[in-house]
Amino acid sequence: MTEEQFDFDSLAKLAQSDPEAFEAKRLAMIGQLIEGAPEAMRQRLRGFQWRIDMERQRCDNPLQACIRISNMMWDMVYADRGFLWAMQALTDPAGVLDSGAEATASAEVLTFKPPH
Numbered sequence: 001m002t003e004e005q006f007d008f009d010s011l012a013k014l015a016q017s018d019p020e021a022f023e024a025k026r027l028a029m030i031g032q033l034i035e036g037a038p039e040a041m042r043q044r045l046r047g048f049q050w051r052i053d054m055e056r057q058r059c060d061n062p063l064q065a066c067i068r069i070s071n072m073m074w075d076m077v078y079a080d081r082g083f084l085w086a087m088q089a090l091t092d093p094a095g096v097l098d099s100g101a102e103a104t105a106s107a108e109v110l111t112f113k114p115p116h
Contacts, residue, residue: 006029015022034045052069059065077083 011022011025014025030049034042034049037045051072055068055072056065059068075082
């Protein structure tokens with residue numbers, strides 16, 4: 001999808017005047033974008049879109065959905081093993097491996113009695 005195909009103003013007007021038509025167009029545009037991606041990425045994109053849709057359903061209003069999806073995106077960047085970790089792994093694999101070893105070395109093993 002090119003920038004010329006995405007007209008925010010007309011989509012905003014459609015959302016106000018005909019929410020059902022907007023939703024149909026939104027789904028079609030997302031589907032078109034995913035289908036235009038390389039084959040190897042499509043399943044992951046579908047899964048990611050599913051996660052976004054589930055977050056939207058859980059919210060009471062669009063602003064809450066926007067905030068939750070934004071937080072989800074930031075978590076993908078900054079969380080443990082997020083995009084920043086991946087970038088560091090590409091540029092300094094030894095450093096990433098060393099830092100992971102330190103984190104697991106302090107684990108405490110618990111013993112549990114078997115149930116009777």
